[in-house]
Structure formats: structure tokens, C-alpha cells
Amino acid sequence: MIVANVKEQIHALLEPLVPERRFNGAVLVSQRGSILYSEAWGQANMELAVDNTTKTKFRIGSITKTFTGVSILQLVEKGMLRLEDPVSRFFPQQTGSNSITIQHLLTHTSGIPNYTDDPSMFDWAANPSTPEILIGRFAHKELEAAPGEQYKYSNSGYVLLGAILEQITGQSYADYLQEHIFLPLGMNQTQMDQPSQILLNRAAGYHSDEEGQLTNAPTFDPSNAYAAGAIISTIGDLHLWDQVLYTEQLLTKPSLDLMFTPFKGERDFQYGYGWIIQDTPFGKLVCHSGGIPGFSSVLLRFIEQQTSVIVLSNILQDVSTLGKQLAELAMQPANTIG
Template identity: 70%
Template sequence: MSNVTEHIHSYLEPLAQEGKFCGAILASHNGSILYSNGFGKANFELAVENTTKTKFRIGSITKTFTAVSVLQLVQKGKLNLDDPVSKYFPNQKDGDKITVHHLLTHTSGIPNYTDDPHMLEWSAQPSSPEKLIERFSQNDLEFPPGEQYKYSNSGYVLLGSILEQISGQSYELYLKEHIFEPLGMKDSGLDTPGCILDFRASGYHLSENGSLLNAPFFDPSNAYSAGAIISTIEDMHIWDQTLHTEKLLKKSFIDQMFTPVKGEHDYMYGYGWIIQDTPFGKLVAHSGGIPGFSSVLIRFLDNGVCVHVLSNILQDVSEIGKKIAEIIHQQNPAKSFS
């Protein structure tokens, strides 16, 4: 076992034993897997362990797939980033002022439909994309399009529907035919609760006193193209490695995807990715949170370091991902990890 592997395990094992982490983690450098392991239970009631094969809801990391899919349409000349939203949604309020670019970058001003305080009441039932869009299409914009950044799942729901309108396929089928199957991501897809799915993790959350509870039921159709994908750390490793190639997008589109537009606090947002400059070079990342699950994907473009963290407890795992990346960088990735 290499030093970096030992250090990562020494950091994670106490967290798992103390109940501070439950899930699966994979870390790599230039495509070589440095660490891959599962911790805690995929199902506490049945005493089933998490492994590298466990399937987790990845939440908003789904947006990275939606962004790539939309850019594929742009690359094929079927969609323009400057297209007004009104072209596809005549009933969207101020849709003539909002563009595809605004949707991708969270600069549309459309209110975030998941901020609805009553969401858990209606999200236990399935929703069509049309029904989701009805929930926000007539709401006033929070600011003029392009002037500010404010995270909005609503924009990514519209992007999924645009994808369906142009491709003539459902969002699920488009991902299957244009991303998952070509890449061999055999354990990824849109989560469908009614289907029997091998190695699916159950989701949990913590009560105010720290007790573990079953997460409230959430039908993932309510997350749609903003957060409905289920995957494994092994498939997410394939996703990371593909984005270093031109299998799905030409380099010019990949570079555009990772170009910062607007942001807040200490980060910027591009097309489906959070972007930061760090002492270790350019970082592109995304986190995810959905009832019962949390996740983070951290990629350092300049040195090939990547960390995937998928958890079946809804709690912030970003610091865990950052700490693992820090451990790797302390080993001087520009040289060797041995």
C-alpha cells in the first residue's frame, strides 16, 4: 500500500467508525486509481455494507451531465447558446430575455423551484418535466438575466426539456444512448424508485440530536435533469477520465464549459461546473445534495488529481473531498505517489 493510500485510509477510517462518513470514495491521479473503498452501510436495517459497487443518488452532480449533453447539441449545430428560452417555452415569464447561456450559468434570474418550503409534501409524488416547469414559469425573475449569479435548479430543468425537444428523446434515453452506453457507464442512469436495482443504497439523514433516520421519500423525477442520476464511484471515475478526452465534446467546448462566468463568495460557475483557482491549479467541481444523499466531485485540471465522494447520508461531504485532495497534493503529485 502506497503512502498516499495509507494516509487517505488513516483519515477516513476514524470518520467512518465515529459515524461521520458513510458512503464510497475514489481518488485518482492521471487516471490511476490511488484509493477506492466503501464505508458504513448501504442499508442499516439489513446490515448491508457500502462497497465500490454501491449505487448512490448523485444529486446536482447530474448538472455536469446535463451541461455536456446540451453542449453536444450546440456542437452539432442543433442549438445555439444565445437562443432565447421563449423559443422552447412560450409561457416562460420574460423568456425572450433569457438565453440557454443564462440557464447553464445560473444567471437567468428564474427562482429556484426547490426553495419551495412545501417541496417535501409534493415531491413524494412523481412529476413530469411539464409539471415541474409549471411550478416556476410564471414567477417574477429575481434579477435581470445575466446581471447576477444565483443557483437555480429551475434552469437545469428547462435545459433537460430543451434537450428532449431537440433530440426527440427523453432525457433518460438521451443520456443512455449518448453518454452512459458509449462510455461503458453500466451502473449509471436516472433513478426510478419502482424498479428493482442491484446494489442501490438506502438514504438517511441525521436528526437534530445526531440520530440516524430514514430519509423522507423523494421521487427523483422531481429532480429530473437537475439532480436525478444514480451512479457508482467506479462509473464516476469513467466520467472524470472521459472529460480529459474528446470522446463527447471537442476541446474548444470543454474549455468553454470550464470558463468562469459569474459566481459568489470564493467560486465562479461555468457551464455546469463550479470553478476555482487554487494553489494546485484550476479546480472544477460540483456537489450534490438530495434527500438521503450527498456527493462531491473535485477535479484539478492542471495535475490530474480527482476525488469522488458519494454518501447515503444527507450531510456536507465537501470537506472530506477537499481533505483527501490535500493529502494527495502533499505527496507531490507532479512527481510520484509511491
């Protein structure tokens, strides 16, 4: 059977990585809505010797931006916001706000410095922050480029998008996602992460030091990532997220097409509205990776093939390469479901 063959190949790829902690997490691979592979490896908590499972909850870091992008486009469809609106409508204190638009924030072309590049971040990031505190960390800094001129990844833009959503809707970013995305899709294991909450199946996060030894990740309160990276989820829930984006349940087709249209980028990729976009031998890839203290993630969506790969790890390490290897296995001609 094709599915059995894919499972065996994926298993053979992952198995040797686990003893050396080159992978520690959960993987889901699907094609045309059918799950080809869904398994967990390694440990969710190494000090307590608790294994990862397919229900383990991982911080997904910047994959959060895909949810922010959809949420903003929902507001645009409702006429509550325009992509051309200047940021000065909402945050006049932001440097360059008259020239920076919602579109610039979505596409990382605002020129606003990335607040998480602050070398002293871990002096303040262990403590919770409000969106207002986060905005205060970059609002008065000089722009690094004229708005719209160049692509430069900036978490700051997505913090502003979350705060703009809150101004417009009167809801917290967390409540908006819960009402308009998580509940309608049955994503019952997904939420904005809150360290104070006792959360079943939450993974602990780890780093690898210069000698390759694992350490507990430094304390990072996810409120400091906010609409740029604070969601916690499972491979199963992210599969629900992946699948709904092939439908018009959340956005109309014109908005979906716009979201996945390249705007600007770097040598080997472009960026749309909350999504990295690449041309590959397998057709158009829309994806996002995530990295946050103790965790790494990637969501790959090969649109024409309707093949998706979700990799969540509770070690901060590169999982994007692994994700693409898994995708290649799933899309080998012998394995592709016709």
C-alpha cells in the same frame, strides 16, 4: 511506494469518521488516470446491515448538472442549438423567456426562482412529476433578477435545459444520456434513478436529526430532480466520467474549454456550464457537489494536476470538506506521481 503511502493516509483520515457516522459511503481518488484509492465504508442499508461496497449505487444529486451541461454543448456542436437562443423558442410561457438564453440557464444567471426552495416541497416531492409539472411550478413566477445580471443557483434552469433537450432530440433526457454518454463510456451502473425499479446495489438514504440520531430520509421521487439531479451512479462509473473529460470523445477542446470557463459566481467560486470553478494552490479546480434527500456527493477535478476525488455518501451531510482533505493528501509533493 507512493500509492501505498497515499492509501494509508486516506485510510487513517476516513477510519475514525465511520463509527460516528461522520462519513458513510464510498471514495475514489485518482491521479493521471491511475486509481490511488477506491474503498467503501459504512452501510448501504442500516436496517438490513448491508455494507457499502465500491459497486454501491448512490444518488448523486446536482453532479447530474455536469451531464446536462455536456449534453447541451453536444447539441450546440451539432448545430441543433445555440447558446444565444432565447428560452421563448421552446417555452414561451416562461416569465422573461424572450430575454433568458440557454447560456443563462447553464450558468445560473437566468433570474428564474429555484423551485426546490419551495417550503412545501415535501408535500409534493414524494410523488413523481413530469418535466411539464416541474416547469409549471416556476414558469409564471416573477424573476428574481434581470437575466445575466447576477449568479443565483437555480435548479429550475436545469429542468428547462432537460426539457429543451427533449424537444430538440425527440428523446427523453434519460434515453439521450444512455445513448450519447453512458453506453459509449461503459457507465453500466449509471442511470436516471427510478424508485419503482428493482436495482441491484442501490443504497438507502439517511438524514441526521437535530440530536444527531440517524433517520430514514424523507421520501423524494427523483423525477422531481430530473435534469438538475436525478442520476444514480457509482464511484467507478464517475471515474470513467472524469477521465473522458480529459479527451475529446464527447466534446471538442473548444467546447470543453468553454464549459470550464468562469461566467459568474460568488465570493469564493465561479460557475461555468454545469461546473463550479475555483482557483486553488493546486491550480484550477472544476467540480460539483450534490445534495438530495438521503445523499451527498462531490466530484473534484484538479485539471493541471489531473487529480480527481469522488466522494459519495448515503447520509445527507457535508462531504465537500472531506473531498478537499483527500485531494490535499493525494497532491502532497511526496505523494504526487511524476
